[in-house]
Amino acid sequence: MKKLEEKIFRFLMIGSTVLIFSVLIFILYVILKKGLPSLSWDIISKIPSGGFYLGKEGGILNAIIGSLYLIFFSVIISLMISVPVVMYLNFTLRRKSKLASFARLTFDVLFGIPSIVYGAFGFTVMIYFGLQASLLGGIIAISLLIIPVMIRSIDEVAILIPNELVEATKSLGATNYETIKVITRQLLPGISTAVLLSVGRGIGDAATVLFTAGYTDSIPTSLLQPTASLPLAIFFQLSSPVEEVQNRAYAAALVLTIIILILSFAARFFSRRLSKNKI
Amino acid sequence: MLRGRLLKDKIARHYMLTATVVSIFVLFLIGGGLFYKSLPILQEKSLWTLLTTSNWRPFKGDFGFASYILSTLSVTGIAILIALPLSLLTSIYIIEYASPTILRYFSAVVDLLSGIPPVIYGVWGTLTIVPFISENLAPHFVEFSTGYSVLAGGIVLAIMIIPLIISILIEVFSAVPKEMREASMSLGATKWQTVKKVVIRKSFPGIVAATVLAISRAFGETIAVLMVCGNFTDLPKSIFDACYPLPALIANNYGEMMSVPKYESALMFAAFLLFFIIVIFNIISRLVLIQIDKRYQL
Numbered sequence: 001m002k003k004l005e006e007k008i009f010r011f012l013m014i015g016s017t018v019l020i021f022s023v024l025i026f027i028l029y030v031i032l033k034k035g036l037p038s039l040s041w042d043i044i045s046k047i048p049s050g051g052f053y054l055g056k057e058g059g060i061l062n063a064i065i066g067s068l069y070l071i072f073f074s075v076i077i078s079l080m081i082s083v084p085v086v087m088y089l090n091f092t093l094r095r096k097s098k099l100a101s102f103a104r105l106t107f108d109v110l111f112g113i114p115s116i117v118y119g120a121f122g123f124t125v126m127i128y129f130g131l132q133a134s135l136l137g138g139i140i141a142i143s144l145l146i147i148p149v150m151i152r153s154i155d156e157v158a159i160l161i162p163n164e165l166v167e168a169t170k171s172l173g174a175t176n177y178e179t180i181k182v183i184t185r186q187l188l189p190g191i192s193t194a195v196l197l198s199v200g201r202g203i204g205d206a207a208t209v210l211f212t213a214g215y216t217d218s219i220p221t222s223l224l225q226p227t228a229s230l231p232l233a234i235f236f237q238l239s240s241p242v243e244e245v246q247n248r249a250y251a252a253a254l255v256l257t258i259i260i261l262i263l264s265f266a267a268r269f270f271s272r273r274l275s276k277n278k279i
Numbered sequence: 280m281l282r283g284r285l286l287k288d289k290i291a292r293h294y295m296l297t298a299t300v301v302s303i304f305v306l307f308l309i310g311g312g313l314f315y316k317s318l319p320i321l322q323e324k325s326l327w328t329l330l331t332t333s334n335w336r337p338f339k340g341d342f343g344f345a346s347y348i349l350s351t352l353s354v355t356g357i358a359i360l361i362a363l364p365l366s367l368l369t370s371i372y373i374i375e376y377a378s379p380t381i382l383r384y385f386s387a388v389v390d391l392l393s394g395i396p397p398v399i400y401g402v403w404g405t406l407t408i409v410p411f412i413s414e415n416l417a418p419h420f421v422e423f424s425t426g427y428s429v430l431a432g433g434i435v436l437a438i439m440i441i442p443l444i445i446s447i448l449i450e451v452f453s454a455v456p457k458e459m460r461e462a463s464m465s466l467g468a469t470k471w472q473t474v475k476k477v478v479i480r481k482s483f484p485g486i487v488a489a490t491v492l493a494i495s496r497a498f499g500e501t502i503a504v505l506m507v508c509g510n511f512t513d514l515p516k517s518i519f520d521a522c523y524p525l526p527a528l529i530a531n532n533y534g535e536m537m538s539v540p541k542y543e544s545a546l547m548f549a550a551f552l553l554f555f556i557i558v559i560f561n562i563i564s565r566l567v568l569i570q571i572d573k574r575y576q577l
Contacts, residue, residue, distance in 0.1 A: 006471040013372035016365045017385070020445075023438055024392050027403045034406060081298050088295035099299075105565055106303045112492065112561040113309070113554065114499020116526045120533065120550040121309045124316055147302060175288035204396020207501040207526070211533050231398040235502060238402060253402045257395070264394045268387065 028257070035254025038247035044255060048217040060252050063233035065219045069135060070229055071203045074142040075195055081143075082150035083191065087180045090158040091166055104155070110148040116207040118144045123211040136223040138213025145208050146198035153197050157190030158183075189270050196267040200260055206231035230256045310554060317548035320541055329548065335512050342545040344552075346514045350429070350522035353515060354504060355497040357433025362441045363490060370448035375474055386449075393442035401506030404435040409507055417519045424519035427509035432522065435503050440493040447492065447568070451485030452478060454571055485571050488564035495560035499553055501526035525549050 046059035089100045122141030131137055161183055169179040184191075202208075206229075214226030215236065230252060237249035320329070320342060332343030373385050413426030455478050463473040479486070509521025510531060529546050 002469050002472065006469050009368075009471050010372075010376070013368045013376065016368040017372050017377075020365060020369055020392075020441060021385070021388055024388050026407075027395065027399070027438075030403055030406055031399060034402075081302055084291075084295040084298040085302055088299045092292065092295060101569075103299055103303055105562070105569075106306050108565045109558055109561045110302075110306055112495055112557055114496075114501065114526060114557065116499060116501040116529055117309065117313070117550050117554050117557075120529055120547065121312055123533065124312055124547070144305065147305075151302070175284050177288040177291040178284070180291070200394050200396075204398065206396075206398045207530060210530055231396060231502070234398050234402060235506070238405070238506070250402065253399055257399055260394050260396060260399075261391070264391055268390070 031250070031253055031257050034250040035252075035257075038251040039254055040251075043248060043251050047219060060228075060230070060233050060248065060255070062217055062219050063228040063230045063252065064255065066135075066213070066227035067203050067230040069220065069227060070138045070142055070209065070213060071199050073135075073139045074146060074202055075199060077139065077143045078147045078150050078198060079191075079195070081147055082154055082194070083184070085151050086154045086158050087183070089155065090161070091180055091183060092176055107148045107151045107155075111152055114207070115145055115205045116210075119208040119211055122208065126212060132224070133212060133214030133226045134224045135213060135220045135227045138209045138227060138229070139223075141208040141212040142202045142205070145205060146202045149198045149201050150194045153194035154187065154190055157187060157193075161186055193267050193270045196263050196270065200263040200267075204231055204256060204260060206235050230259075306558075310551075310558070313547055313551035313554055317544055317551045320544040320548050323541065333514060337539050337542045337545065340541060342541070342548075344525070344549065346512060347523055347525045347528050347549070349514060350508070351498060351524040351526075353429050353518070354432040354436060354508060354522060354524055355494055357430060357518065358436035358440055358497045359490065359494060361434065361437035362444055362493065365437075366441050366444035366448060366489075367486070370445050370452060371474055371478070373445075374449060374452040375470065375478065389442045389445050392438070393446070397439065397500060397503040398506075400435050400439055400503040404431060404503065404507040408434050412519065421517060421519045425509065425521065427507060427521050428519045429508065429515050429522045430518040432504045432508035432524070433518070435507050436497050436500055439500060439503060440496050443496055444489050444493045447489040448482075448486065451482045451489065451568075451571060454485070454574075455481045482571075484567050488567040488571075491560050491564040495557040495564075498560075499526055499557055501530050505530055525553055529553075 042057075043059040044064060045061055046057070047062045048058035048060075085103070089103055093100045118141055122137060122144060125140065126133075126137045165183065165186065166179055169182050170176075174182070209229050209232060213229055213232075215228050215232055216226045217228070220227040234249050234252045234256065237245050237252065240246055240249075323340075324342065329342060329344055330348065331345055332341075333345035333349075334341040334343040335346070369385075373382050377385070408431045409426035409428075411426070412428060412431055413424050416430075417424035417426065417428075459477050459481065460473055463477045464470070468476065504524055505527035508524065508527065510523050510527055511521035512523050513520075515522040529549050532542070533546055
């Protein structure tokens, strides 16, 4: 009886592990199979021209560039906030301080807030300041979304920095700020992993940019113009009844998936490098 | 020289403190802002009416969220029913039975699954799950289904929350001290008995916390669910019917609500509702997980 139960559950466990693994493969396979035939140089190098949404000439360059703009500025803003926050929590406050634990809980909660709420909130803030849907609005919303991702991911690595390193720099007479400069160098691989993770999260999210960044066929030339983005390009083109347009949505989905895969592998590469250099 | 260094230190300290306080404050700002925006609708209608009636006619001033709430609950329910057993079995296998190599490879799988953007899951769902339901599954149970349904939403959502549950469960299971397992095995228990009576029992609070976190993630998922669940405002009668969850409601209508009074407020109330439930769920489960961390670590 004992043996049988053991056997059944072992079978179920291996089964579900294999199932989850195959779902991943299946998703990648379907995206590849649907996207590849429609993927062409035109699609990734041209912006939509007249009649694009009826299946005529053009590509999704506007969305690709738009997404890159959005994520680039959001990452810069998020870095300027997350790195100081992590430094403050770990190396200025005492490690067990109440404020630090409260802050960590808050960032955990912020991490769990869905992107649609960030999008809706970002949109209200924009209305409050009289902004239209624009690159700037999208950047604000995506920054809100990825700051908690970044803080949590850098914090995970910062916690591992041995106290002795901090004490050694301080005993040489370094100020807190100088100590942090030393530690930042130690944290660089962790920060790069965090950046890659947040780029992945930010570039693929549609709900945040839906109201805040708008959509347009041209490449924005100022922060106040609306901008297209890859996830919305997929979303909008998929709902079109024209088959060519739908196919372009699949091509866009493939482009986005490839970007995500590259980011994911790069993040693993960096975190492995990190564990090699750990003191 | 020293003065310059101290000044730099002071500026850095103030900047770091400001950044920390401001980013903590964001949570309260979002909550406060959404609540403030939903006040007009709350003043006009009681909370009870908003939550329990299902009349949705914005142009006549009827805002009943019941069918949206029910849609969200049923999609989430299906997702959890599928995802929880699969994640439990898989993480037990990974932690208790499999070799470290498999653990390493599988963590890559989990990372990839959690990295795939919602919109890609949506595309995949419309290409595979939706036609499968409408052609192969639904005809056995109901006369007609487009495939864009509660079930499709639930399945796609399940795959999206599996990586979240597994990554938490793996941590929770690894936190159970090795000595406990060894004690159980030395008393003659089989591996599975040890898992069932020691590991799962010991990590029960962690399993609950992971589930609650997964529920809150499922509540808020927007684009993927929106793409496969049909977006039809009516109470779904079976899992093969279309449904219309709260986040999809916000996403579909937010741009156009300006012309109708109270519409914006109603949608903001929906966002506030999501925010409120998700924050509470997150706080509870995070506190449980922190406790687990404290108990087993030095």
